[in-house]
Amino acid sequence: xxxxxxxxxxxxxxxxxxxxxxxxxxxxxxxxxxxxxxxxxxxxxxxxxxxxxxxxxxxxxxxxxxxxxxxxxxxxxxxxxxxxxxxxxxxxxxxxxxxxxxxxxxxxxxxxxxxxxxxxxxxxxxxxxxxxxxxxxxxxxxxxxxxxxxxxxxxxxxxxxxxxxxxxxxxxxxxxxxxxxxxxxxxxxxxxxxxxxxxxxxxxxxxxxxxxxxxxxxxxxxxxxxxxxxxxxxxxxxxxxxxxxxxxxxxxxxxxxxxxxxxxxxxxxxxxxxxxxxxxxxxxxxxxxxxxxxxxxxxxxxxxxxxxxxxxxxxxxxxxxxxxxxxxxxxxxxxxxxxxxxxxxxxxxxxxxxxxxxxxxxxxxxxxxxxxxxxxxxxxxxxxxxxxxxxxxxxxxxxxxxxxxxxxxxxxxxxxxxxxxxxxxxxxxxxxxxxxxxxxxxxxxxxxxxxxxxxxxxxxxxxxxxxxxxxxxxxxxxxxxxxxxxxxxxxxxxxxxxxxxxxxxxx
Numbered sequence: 001x002x003x004x005x006x007x008x009x010x011x012x013x014x015x016x017x018x019x020x021x022x023x024x025x026x027x028x029x030x031x032x033x034x035x036x037x038x039x040x041x042x043x044x045x046x047x048x049x050x051x052x053x054x055x056x057x058x059x060x061x062x063x064x065x066x067x068x069x070x071x072x073x074x075x076x077x078x079x080x081x082x083x084x085x086x087x088x089x090x091x092x093x094x095x096x097x098x099x100x101x102x103x104x105x106x107x108x109x110x111x112x113x114x115x116x117x118x119x120x121x122x123x124x125x126x127x128x129x130x131x132x133x134x135x136x137x138x139x140x141x142x143x144x145x146x147x148x149x150x151x152x153x154x155x156x157x158x159x160x161x162x163x164x165x166x167x168x169x170x171x172x173x174x175x176x177x178x179x180x181x182x183x184x185x186x187x188x189x190x191x192x193x194x195x196x197x198x199x200x201x202x203x204x205x206x207x208x209x210x211x212x213x214x215x216x217x218x219x220x221x222x223x224x225x226x227x228x229x230x231x232x233x234x235x236x237x238x239x240x241x242x243x244x245x246x247x248x249x250x251x252x253x254x255x256x257x258x259x260x261x262x263x264x265x266x267x268x269x270x271x272x273x274x275x276x277x278x279x280x281x282x283x284x285x286x287x288x289x290x291x292x293x294x295x296x297x298x299x300x301x302x303x304x305x306x307x308x309x310x311x312x313x314x315x316x317x318x319x320x321x322x323x324x325x326x327x328x329x330x331x332x333x334x335x336x337x338x339x340x341x342x343x344x345x346x347x348x349x350x351x352x353x354x355x356x357x358x359x360x361x362x363x364x365x366x367x368x369x370x371x372x373x374x375x376x377x378x379x380x381x382x383x384x385x386x387x388x389x390x391x392x393x394x395x396x397x398x399x400x401x402x403x404x405x406x407x408x409x410x411x412x413x414x415x416x417x418x419x420x421x422x423x424x425x426x427x428x429x430x431x432x433x434x435x436x437x438x439x440x441x442x443x444x445x446x447x448x449x450x451x452x453x454x455x456x457x458x459x460x461x462x463x464x465x466x467x468x469x470x471x472x473x474x475x476x477x478x479x480x481x482x483x484x485x486x487x488x489x490x491x492x493x494x495x496x497x498x499x500x501x502x503x504x505x506x507x
């Protein structure tokens with residue numbers, strides 16, 4: 001084992017340099033007890049470099065070892081440290097990760113080839129975001145995907161980014177992906193573990209051995225082409241590498257993970273802006289009033305006018321998907337005018353709870369003569385900084401504002417629709433066309449600031465994120481969540497009534 005680390009050192013040390021390290025020690029071998037060691041042992045010689053990391057409030061420090069040379073690596077291996085788990089950051093900048101890491105962990109009934117499928121789906125998303133990603137096998141069961149940054153960024157941005165990516169993948173591929181840590185949810189699925197992107201967490205180092213079996217496998221970088229071949233041939237064994245395999249690979253290919261050390265990339269600009277908006281300080285009542293009074297000056301909404309040719313064109317997709325002889329949803333009207341007049345403070349929003357193929361929430365904003373619409377699987381967040389995926393769908397007519405009832409089975413969106421919340425909104429800043437809006441919602445249930453921004457715009461249904469700005473909002477009770485803002489009916493009652501109500505006087 002020590003000989004392996006001596007030979008792999010030229011390729012492994014650059015990934016360990018100046019990173020505080022957690023050792024997993026197996027003093028009696030892999031069949032004996034093991035333990036995590038963070039503090040450098042008291043008997044460590046003076047030449048072993050360490051870095052003191054605060055434990056927390058007045059709780060002292062942890063003196064992590066820094067493995068910057070082959071002598072330190074060999075000394076640690078001689079202690080029975082089989083596994084090396086560095087942080088995502090360098091000392092002394094312990095709040096700045098150099099990359100984002102995603103650990104793909106297969107649940108019961110899935111395997112490393114299932115992880116390969118998820119890895120390519122992740123790669124596709126990162127490609128769309130303009131981010132290059134690099135895979136490595138964990139040396140245990142799964143695959144890890146690294147997105148190098150090497151630019152000034154803190155965990156305050158990377159942690160929610162990683163979580164959002166994992167939750168977005170789960171929402172897009174619920175039959176394949178789970179983002180929740182519960183093992184009960186992982187059967188035949190792959191967990192995208194985003195939680196490693198935390199200032200207190202470590203991840204197994206590239207080229208580290210794993211203490212899982214008598215003859216260890218190695219956490220080894222691979223190419224996307226290798227993953228393609230393994231998937232095509234259904235050869236899981238091709239993705240497990242012994243120490244001899246790892247040494248042969250570096251002699252032939254060099255360090256496939258070298259770009260992770262130097263490639264400079266930035267998180268999507270809109271996402272970084274959202275991270276800033278989520279950390280707004282809580283305003284005093286007077287400041288909030290001033291913010292609202294100045295909203296109309298910042299807003300970039302067009303003046304109201306009769307349904308324009310552009311609005312009619314934007315409603316074609318809505319009209320094409322529906323048979324109005326069968327569904328009771330409102331048909332677009334060529335003469336429809338905005339119900340809210342010309343005051344930006346009177347523009348309306350609605351959130352409709354929609355039990356279709358899957359239960360979700362439809363968020364709609366009155367804008368440019370139609371309702372700009374998003375499907376939000378988990379609804380708008382209440383907690384500050386929490387992000388939810390929102391999938392842009394076709395524009396809806398203004399009459400849809402207070403549509404509540406049932407859509408017949410077999411029709412597009414068939415199921416039960418509740419007007420979950422309704423009210424007016426203000427644009428505090430931003431621009432719809434640029435895919436970035438800070439909104440203040442004045443609803444019957446929701447009242448506060450949210451930020452909605454686009455992270456992808458190439459396909460027919462762009463993906464947006466919705467984040468709650470400060471202050472946080474108290475979550476609604478189960479009864480409030482299942483009560484119509486217009487009729488007080490529950491989803492069950494709406495379904496049993498089997499009607500359709502709209503053009504109400506509730507506004």
